[in-house]
Amino acid sequence: MIENVRYTDQFILDVSQVVRYISHVLDNTNAAQRLITSIEKAIENRTSNPEGFEPVHTCKVRQYLYYRIYIKHFTLYYIVIDGTMELRRFISSSRDYSKLL
Template identity: 40%
Template sequence: MAPKKYKLSYLPLFYEDLLEAVNHIRLKLKNEQAAEELLNLAELAIRERLVAPEAFETFQSMKERKYPYYRIYVKNYIIFYVVIPNESDSNFATMEVRRFIYNRRNVKKLL
């Protein structure tokens, strides 16, 4: 059996979350280098996870969901994603990146 292949997609909400975090670091904290590092680390973590996104523990949520959430920790942030199977070919799926949330926020309320 061939290993499953994953396509990567992002929700617009992920980009909004990421931009908000980067702008906070860049503009409010006046730390351009830390903002750039956060962007690079987030991209790297997502690309590394794309190899086997279902090989990790799911996020336990009180809400019933069609697809379980998975987490990636990057610095003080959590990237949330789901894996959506391809209905016509079980060897393919989509890793859909959905949120980028500061880890001290009420994550369960935001999801």
């Protein structure tokens, strides 16, 4: 069970850019709000067992394993450090995550 959730600046920037694009460029504020709600629910659901899923395999050797949550057409990447779920990236599932993590 996770005690804390930490949002990195990069994660906040990623989400903000996606939400801004959906609400302003696509002119669909309802879809942007639904995405935010989906993100919040996915995070809440995952906090009960964040390390109970397959880690993301990357070419780089890392101190902490990355895990992912698929949310609509996006992927949320996070790590777990001492009881804290740290949200690192939120990117389109079609992008090459290995270059972004």
